[in-house]
Amino acid sequence: MRRKEGVAPQLADALGVILGTEEIPLRLRAWDGSEAGPPGAPVIEFRSRRGLRRMLWSPNQLGLSRAYVAGEIDGAGDLFEGFSALSSVGKFAELKAFRPPTIRERIRLVRTAIRVGALGFPPTPPPEEMSVTRLGRKHSKERDAAAISHHYDVGNDFYALVLGQTMVYSCAVWDDETTGLDTAQEAKLDLICRKLGLRPGMRVLDVGCGWGSFALHAAQEYGVDVVGVTLSKEQADLARKRASDAGLADRIEIRVQDYRDVHDGPFDAISSIGMAEHVGGSQIGAYASRLFELLRPGGRLLNHAISWNAGEMPPDPDSFIPRYVFPDGEMLSLTAMIEALESAGLEVLDVEALRRHYGLTLRAWVHNLEENWDEAVRLTSEGRARVWRLYMASSALGFERGLNGVNQILVQRAGGEEPPLRRREWI
Template sequence: MKIAEIAQLLTVTDPPLHFSAYDGSSFGPADAQIQLHLHNERGLRYLATAPGDLGLARAYVSGDLTLDGAHPGDPYEALRVLGDWRFRRPTPKEATELVKALGLRNLVPPEPPEQESLPRWRRTVEGLRHSRTRDAEAIHHHYDVSNAFYELVLGPSMAYTCAVFPKPDASLEEAQEEKFDLVARKLGLEPGMTLLDIGCGWGGMVRHAAKHYGVKTLGVTLSAEQAKWARAEIERQGLQNLAEVRHSDYRDAPGENYDAVSSIGLLEHVGVGNYPAYFGFIKDKLRDGGRLLNHCITRPDNKQRALPGYFIDRYVFPDGELTGSGRIIAEAQNAGLEVRHEENLREHYALTLKYWCENLERNWDDCVAEVGEATARVWGLYMAGSRLGFETNGIQLHQVLAVRVADGGNASFPLRPTWLS
């Protein structure tokens, strides 16, 4: 049985693309916009032996499976079409026939691409999940790729979180500026205040608070490369008297009685089981009336398992975990913080990812020269797939604003939101 015949046997409806394989077989409309081609036996073995989306990712990242009609820097249209391809499980009789047709050799998994992280159960060599050493390794895997690569993809802001678009045709830089300013306004920042920014990345919020609000800001990040870049940019902009970034675990952040804490894109790395300690830590850092703004990716409900799909866990965010905004709000409340406002910005993240993919496609040759084609393919696949996830409500982005209430109930909070004016 030819490879395309196997795919056709298990396809439920007419394929939305054209599929071809190295054995000369093919099926699907020859004039389809998206052409999926399997180049070799290794790619077949990836597809046949890995669960979920992992086999497809392995074959694509290694170049054994290619998508004609879609740029690898922005395979959004291809992924949208692939999402319409419906398969069924083979019957027991068909499964036996398929094993014979494939042969035992093709049921032995090849070595995965070098960009792939170990499965969770094998990462214990780095420590227990969300231990300090293992968290540091997970952050290193994702964020210490190359500062030059991130500059090409993220643009001048070096902001690697959801932007906020004040209008549909706003530029990415305008939207990232608006995101930082929205956080500042929600936190009620004023000159002379202190801000702790945990998981500060390349220091965008740190610089914004210092430059535009006169706030003394400390940022901490587990990425050595991020800290190095952020410190250089702070010095370049002459903000050393107000802004500082340290290479540190957020749990080691010094000081107390902060006027505000911002956490932009950190909670995804903390682990749901560690939420009580996380929110307890933040409460202890705040003065009475001090505010927290938590900005993170979430599930659309609170019932799904927290662990991500195979591709995201192995290639993008090792040990990452997501849950619904309800769980986040509940844990913040249980830690003694009062939640005053929350909003969902998922459409804004879809737009953000669209811009990032456009940057990757436009700067493809330079990105490949910086990190290699396989890693660049990982990023195109991850960002385009995430864009689809936000558009279809598979994932969301929530900002939760909370406050440490003083004894007696004084939250030092206005009667109506002031950040909307």
Template sequence: MTTHMGPGTRPDTTLAGTLSSLLREGMPVRFTAYDGSTAGPPDCPVGLELRNRRGLSYLLTAPGDLGFARAYVTGDLVLHGVHPGDPYDALRLLMSRLEFRVPSLPEVAEAVRGLGPDVLIPPPVPPEEHPPRWRRVLEGWRHSMARDAEAIHHHYDVSNRFYELVLGPSMAYTCAVYPEADASLEEAQAEKHDLICRKLGLQPGMRLLDVGCGWGGMVRHAAREYGVEALGVTLSKQQASWARAAIEREGLGDLVEVRHADYRQIVEGGFDAISSIGLTEHIGVRNYPAYFAFLRDRLRPQGRLLNHCITRPHNRPQSIGAFLDRYIFPDGELTGSGRIITEAQDAGLEVMHEENFRRHYARTLAAWCANLVAHWDECVAEAGEGTARAWGLYLAGSRLAFERNEIQLHQVLAVRTDDDGEDGFPLRPTF
């Protein structure tokens, strides 16, 4: 159906017509509303169904990604033609063509009269949603140890079994490195850990600190394949428990320790190498100077640091968005690789190499979505349908963002050069 009006025609006051009229190019998918009205191309393989008035209130009271997420997570808004564990095809179409225009005041008044003023009363938020940032002050100041612990608990303590189903046997929840285009997810995660070991120049007997160690994939790989003594730290109690069990199962207890602690509580020093894989996103941009200074002070002279984190394609401040902040990464912050390098240098580290793995992360996310689809029923039973739907939305949306170069993934390799200017590196990289 069309929503354009000619001379003498009455405005389309159906729900589908009203919503479609707010889009610059009309509804890009098949849209069905609970009042029976429809809009958009009927032959589109992707359908969007608004099932009830609560879903409409979510959309109208929190415009943008947050309102969409609330309606979608609760099941009030349903995507047809895609699996909820991987709505990538639908998001690609919606994000490319869904552009709202600013309505005039008479249009707003007409819409409110037609829909009823009660649709502008915000419904209770879904239970999966984290409080807004202004309310989190009750948990401590932003990026204090207490508030960071709560943020990590919200994201990483979903369920170890849920993560096993989505991440696969590697239990590596960071960008994989695909040595070949047809490599499996497990091969790519092993290559990621091995590449970091090679960049750090690990040798038997060295001491490695892995901050934000997750389920211990890096420390276990480094100990097993390179014979190093490794210490991992994580703020997630469930991650630490899983990692310790894996260490014992693999017979690595003499070489590897995982602590449930904040990385800022590490008092040991003199490490030969430090890896930070997916931690920087959680610490806050304003804390980068203290973060890099702390890690530098834990290195011996000529000790190396590998920082692996999601970045922006620019170095300007930019929010991660309300959906990600409320449902996935509370207090998460991103910036560009230039800011990462600047802060590392200002902390006294010599930056030796940087590399962008943006396309690798898109592949990684596609593989995680495939796992979520394959194990959907068990994931729902383990974490709840709302959480599973939020994760499908997050993983597929992130894949699209990496493909479109809206976000990137950089590894930055640095060294604590000694007082004589020696860095311990060969003239050319060997990794």
């Protein structure tokens, strides 16, 4: 009977053990052509036995991710539909770290692997994981530089395909769902400039400046001088070229430099857009204090950062995103971020939550990647393109479900001008 049904029903049983559910909301298609699961449900293809073997050795999110990155499992349709279905059941729905299988469940998985010929030694992780370095003290300058290089030095041409012409790699600000990505990113950059109260002649520090998009907008539209710092040489090279091409090389200075090594303050304003996630909880207090020291009295800081909204348990540091995407990255709660900024002596002027905006932004990036898939693979590798597709699509759903948030916190150092009575100047 099993021979007639094929492999798919046994895969469904194994996947149920891993996910912690008896009801698999997916249609599974196995390498022998057999299928199992609800008709009309999103289809997941198991292209080889190796995908199941990975899950046997890592029966959690990491095993599933490795199999996808290696091309051993794939979605046959809309990736978002498959993720939405998975997120509604079992361990994904519990919003907790994956519970390891019990002894009884492990025996069940081994028996399934034997029946379908998938038993064997653990496969080598895909090279996209092996390139991540975790040597040295966590959040030391050397290790942070290696982590940033892993993520951002993938290739400027690859990022241009995904991010669009603005080259902004953080949450955009959308008027509504029909706003184009480039328009939404320009709106975000201008919103930050207005919140910082930029005026001609000001000197601005952009911490984690990326490819220079905020520096270009601030210098061109508000007449300020900008120092941008990044740990990515590839980002810095392109940012300098963009500044030169725009005729702003005398107004914009881009450095490959750790923010902890910036000693030529004070600055009239500081922007930190999508950078604080790399700092780490153990260093966030020192980060806030350092930026306080670099601000002139009365100067404003805009901290734009992702937050962890799903309760006390943080994301598993040994899961897919820390291993493949953001080594040593840490999402703090909004409360923890505000506490660090206030403890450093900074006064909170405004907090704006942009959670829904990041879901729209990530979906636009996924669309760009899928529309340019062949070119993205040519520029990097199929595995790397799969990492970015998986990370961005799953992150979009994380924001839409409320697991993650993203907040702009505007603070000011005491002294100098009083803050405005109302927020009219930036609303």
